[in-house]
Amino acid sequence: MNHTLPSESEFGGEASISAPPSKFDVFADRGFRSATAMFAWLTVALVFLIVYEVGGSAMPAIQKHGVGFLTTQTWDLQSEQFGVLPEIWGTLYSSFLALIIGGFFGISIAIFLTQDFLPRKIEWAFKNIVELLAAIPSVVYGLWGIFVVIPMLRPTATWLHENLGWIPFFGTSLSGPGMLPAALVLAIMILPTVSAISRDSLNNVPNRLKEAAVGLGATRWEAIFGVILPTASKGIFGALVLGFGRALGETMALAMLVGNSNQMSISLFSPGNTLAALLANHFPEAGKDEEPVLMYAALVLLAITLLVNICGAFVLKRASRRTAGSH
Amino acid sequence: MLCRLAFPFVAITALAAAIAGCSSSTSSGSVESIKLQGSGASFPAPLYGRWFKEYSGAVNGVRIDYQAKGSGGGIKDFIEHTVDFAASDAAMNDEEIGQVDGGVVLLPMTAGSVVLAYNLPKLKSPLKLSREAYVGIFLGKISSWDDAAIAKSNDGVELPKLPITVVQRADSSGTTFVFTNHLSAVSEEFKNGPGVGKSVNWPSSDKFIAAPKNDGVTATIKQTPGAIGYIEFGFADQAKLPMANLESKAGKFVSPSLDNAKAALAGVEMPADMRAWLPDPEADSAYPIVSYTWLLCYPKYEDTAKADALKEMIIWCLNEGQNSSAEMGYVPLPANVVEAVTAKLDSIQ
Numbered sequence: 213m214n215h216t217l218p219s220e221s222e223f224g225g226e227a228s229i230s231a232p233p234s235k236f237d238v239f240a241d242r243g244f245r246s247a248t249a250m251f252a253w254l255t256v257a258l259v260f261l262i263v264y265e266v267g268g269s270a271m272p273a274i275q276k277h278g279v280g281f282l283t284t285q286t287w288d289l290q291s292e293q294f295g296v297l298p299e300i301w302g303t304l305y306s307s308f309l310a311l312i313i314g315g316f317f318g319i320s321i322a323i324f325l326t327q328d329f330l331p332r333k334i335e336w337a338f339k340n341i342v343e344l345l346a347a348i349p350s351v352v353y354g355l356w357g358i359f360v361v362i363p364m365l366r367p368t369a370t371w372l373h374e375n376l377g378w379i380p381f382f383g384t385s386l387s388g389p390g391m392l393p394a395a396l397v398l399a400i401m402i403l404p405t406v407s408a409i410s411r412d413s414l415n416n417v418p419n420r421l422k423e424a425a426v427g428l429g430a431t432r433w434e435a436i437f438g439v440i441l442p443t444a445s446k447g448i449f450g451a452l453v454l455g456f457g458r459a460l461g462e463t464m465a466l467a468m469l470v471g472n473s474n475q476m477s478i479s480l481f482s483p484g485n486t487l488a489a490l491l492a493n494h495f496p497e498a499g500k501d502e503e504p505v506l507m508y509a510a511l512v513l514l515a516i517t518l519l520v521n522i523c524g525a526f527v528l529k530r531a532s533r534r535t536a537g538s539h
Numbered sequence: 540m541l542c543r544l545a546f547p548f549v550a551i552t553a554l555a556a557a558i559a560g561c562s563s564s565t566s567s568g569s570v571e572s573i574k575l576q577g578s579g580a581s582f583p584a585p586l587y588g589r590w591f592k593e594y595s596g597a598v599n600g601v602r603i604d605y606q607a608k609g610s611g612g613g614i615k616d617f618i619e620h621t622v623d624f625a626a627s628d629a630a631m632n633d634e635e636i637g638q639v640d641g642g643v644v645l646l647p648m649t650a651g652s653v654v655l656a657y658n659l660p661k662l663k664s665p666l667k668l669s670r671e672a673y674v675g676i677f678l679g680k681i682s683s684w685d686d687a688a689i690a691k692s693n694d695g696v697e698l699p700k701l702p703i704t705v706v707q708r709a710d711s712s713g714t715t716f717v718f719t720n721h722l723s724a725v726s727e728e729f730k731n732g733p734g735v736g737k738s739v740n741w742p743s744s745d746k747f748i749a750a751p752k753n754d755g756v757t758a759t760i761k762q763t764p765g766a767i768g769y770i771e772f773g774f775a776d777q778a779k780l781p782m783a784n785l786e787s788k789a790g791k792f793v794s795p796s797l798d799n800a801k802a803a804l805a806g807v808e809m810p811a812d813m814r815a816w817l818p819d820p821e822a823d824s825a826y827p828i829v830s831y832t833w834l835l836c837y838p839k840y841e842d843t844a845k846a847d848a849l850k851e852m853i854i855w856c857l858n859e860g861q862n863s864s865a866e867m868g869y870v871p872l873p874a875n876v877v878e879a880v881t882a883k884l885d886s887i888q
Contacts, residue, residue: 288740289711358758384745387704388763472709472749474740482745489709493751497611497711497737 266514270507281508287474287490294505296512301476302484303516306391306466307459309480310398314459315452317399318406322448325407326414327436339411346404354468357397362388362469365396369481386481389471395480397465402455409454413447414440449531453524460517463488487513573848578606579613579626580713581753582771583649583832586867587626590860594852597859601848610713611737617643617835623845625835628713629737630814642838644887645813646880647831648856650804650870653718654795654828656780657767658760659684661699666783667692667792673785674726676703676767678733679742684765692792699765702746706759706768709749711738717830718769724818725827769828772800773868789823799826800870809879829870839888850884857881 233241267274273281277294284295321342325335369386376382386392417440425435441448471483472493487509498506584607591603605626608616613625618638626648636643655673657666668676672688675681681688685698708715716737723730733739741747750759757774760766767783772795775782784792793799803825807815817829834853840846857880861871872880 285743286740289738290734290736290740355758358762362762385702387702387746387748388759388766389748389750390745467709467751468755472751473743473745473747475743475745477745479745483748493709493749494711494738497609497615499611499615 263511263514266507266511270504270511273504273508274511277505277508281505282512285474285476289502292501294508296487296490296509298474298476299485299487299490299509300512300516302391302470303460303486303488303513305478305484306395306398306470306486307456309391309395310402310459311452311456313396314399314402314406314455318403318451318455319410319448321403321407322410322414323436323441326411327432327440342407343404345400350401350462350464351468353397353401354465357393357465357469358389361396362386362393365393373481380478381480383479384477384482387471387483389469390481390483391470391477392480394466394470394484394486397469398459398462401462401465402458405458406451406455409451410444410448413444413451416447417443445531446528449524449528453521453528456520456524457517460520461488461513463492467492487516572600572602573844575601575603575623575845575849575852576621577603577613577624577626577834578608578616578622579835580610580628580832581607582610582628582651582712582714583626583869585773586649586864586869589863589867590856591852593863594855594860597855598851601852603852609710610716611711613835623840624837624849626833627835628830628832629716630831630833631835639837644836644838644883646834646836646853646883647809647813647815647872647876648834648853648880649861649864649872650800650829650831651868652772652795652800652826652829652870653714653721653769654772654775654782655767655785656757656760656770656775656778656782658762658764658780659699659701660764662696662781664696665781665794666696667786668783669786670725673783674722674729676705677722677741678726678729679705679744679747682744682746692786701765704763704766705741705747706756706763706766707741707747707749708738708753708756708769709751712752713737713832714753714769714771715739718828720816720818720830721828771868776868785827787823787825787827788819788821789825791823793824793826795826795828797865797870799824800829801873802826803829804831804870804873804876809876813880813883836887838886843888846887850887853884854881 273294281295282300283297284293285297286293286295288294324330325339325342330338366386369382369392372382373385421439421443422435425439426432430438466486467489470486470489472485472489473483474485475482477484491506491510491513494502495506584605587605587607591605595602610627610629613622613627614631614635616622617625618635620640630645631643655668659666666689669688669692672681672686672692675686675688682703684701684703690696690698716735719729719733719735719739722733723735733741741749748759750756753770753774756768756770757778757780760768760770760780761778770780772782782795784794787793802822803817803820806820806822806825807817809815813833815831819827820829836849836853840849857872857877861877864871
């Protein structure tokens with residue numbers, strides 16, 4: 213009879229497990245919620261701040277060069293003529309090539325690593341090796357490209373140009389740095405991103421789907437291509453969009469491998485330039501008259517990246533609606 | 540094999556350091572140590588790096604950090620007063636000097652040659668390039684190694700039927716300035732075309748490629764059969780790339796040796812502001828593309844200890860330092876220039 217309830221003020225409400233949340237709990241809970249909300253909004257605000265800052269610094273160039281900046285091809289500091297059409301072309305072309313190559317290999321690796329082709333331990337080692345590729349610095353990729361990839365490509369490129377030169381893709385001979393070496397190295401750089409995310413989404417496909425398919429008489433490959441891949445397609449597509457975004461912004465390796473030549477060509481062997489490489493090369497020494505122009509170029513790159521991500525999200529939404537039934 | 544492995548590795552470290560633009564800084568134990576911060580030209584960076592290290596070793600308590608971010612970057616830092624001194628291969632033009640509060644003292648520290656390094660593995664003797672030939676190559680008018688303009692001055696040499704790949708600098712650079720300054724002095728067409736500058740509008744062609752920094756150009760030439768490009772002598776020397784003998788103003792083919800570079804410097808009178816250019820030296824055996832490279836200092840420092848340390852360091856570089864110039868592929872300053880620079884130091888306080 214003498215055990216009375218301890219007053220809440222004395223023990224802070226901890227006497228019983230079912231006690232209502234203390235003021236501190238409520239405070240911490242609310243604090244955490246508002247902190248996460250704040251950080252989320254800060255991230256959004258940061259994007260706007262960056263666009264605002266870059267746009268503000270680019271304003272003099274935007275006013276001076278206008279839309280012509282996007283459609284002309286000269287970059288001449290002396291006569292103050294600036295145009296980034298070759299760079300826009302080079303950015304999209306190299307990233308697209310990298311996406312085709314890197315996407316193909318990335319998804320293949322993801323299938324190989326998730327569909328029980330390998331013993332668990334080897335699978336684990338293999339996965340880590342692929343992911344290690346992401347840890348190699350860009351400069352090392354660039355040097356590897358110069359010293360290994362280009363010499364390796366040269367005989368094939370020369371043969372292709374000499375014998376199949378009438379195909380526009382092989383229209384010029386490979387001098388060294390150029391689109392193809394750049395795209396190949398880019399493909400390897402996006403490989404970890406593409407394969408890791410694709411692997412995750414393939415792993416998330418419920419096993420019973422595969423069992424059901426096999427149960428209905430599908431072969432292993434039929435199950436992979438007919439059931440598992442379509443089910444995981446949303447995630448795989450997301451992986452490709454991310455990989456593409458990574459390729460668009462890659463700087464140093466490209467500055468070293470793409471040839472930095474201010475021209476547009478469909479030939480895989482001809483040198484080109486990308487927006488990121490242009491910025492990397494010119495920014496450190498840009499004077500007062502060049503800086504706004506480079507900021508304008510940066511804004512263009514930002515716009516392209518945003519556009520790709522928005523388009524990606526849009527396509528993803530449509531694709532997921534179409535494949536939703538297969539779950 | 541070892542050599543083939545070693546080169547990329549050296550290049551990796553060099554390039555990584557150059558691109559990151561980071562100078563290694565170690566904390567010094569001495570409380571009274573003076574720290575001098577400098578940035579600028581990458582062309583004399585190997586030599587400056589060695590000088591500053593040796594000097595810091597010889598003189599206790601002075602530490603010098605130098606970031607090889609390029610001449611343009613150095614001038615920018617200097618104008619914004621974020622460094623104690625800067626370095627530039629293109630000195631400073633009047634407009635740039637006008638932007639510096641308090642003015643600038645320009646001090647030539649060493650000189651270097653810009654060479655045309657090439658990659659023609661089957662060629663035994665050094666290539667001779669006439670003025671017509673090398674201007675033509677860099678204007679994109681001569682596009683094959685067996686062109687008559689090149690063959691004319693290379694009797695008995697079997698030139699390959701190979702397209703010429705021209706490698707130039709992708710970033711803005713003092714080396715480009717020195718080189719285009721020479722080409723413009725030699726050719727009216729070049730002057731009216733690409734012109735003189737730290738970065739110029741090279742002809743648009745799929746055989747004109749650009750690489751970042753001296754290291755990048757060197758590596759690209761080394762890996763590209765049929766390539767030719769302009770780099771600082773020391774870089775070509777270290778990479779063991781063959782360098783072309785160029786036709787001088789006197790009509791002789793001159794190799795980019797130390798003596799021939801000295802011959803070029805000998806003919807130059809140093810003006811009061813220390814901005815001496817030799818776009819096309821006259822002497823018989825003068826190598827045509829030689830340039831001084833400058834340190835930029837402020838005439839007045841708030842911290843007098845700093846000014847004194849800087850002056851002592853420069854005096855050391857002008858005397859003891861010159862001994863290592865030749866070893867690293869740079870041209871030691873002629874005695875009269877050392878004297879003039881030493882006298883000029885008095886204007887720094």
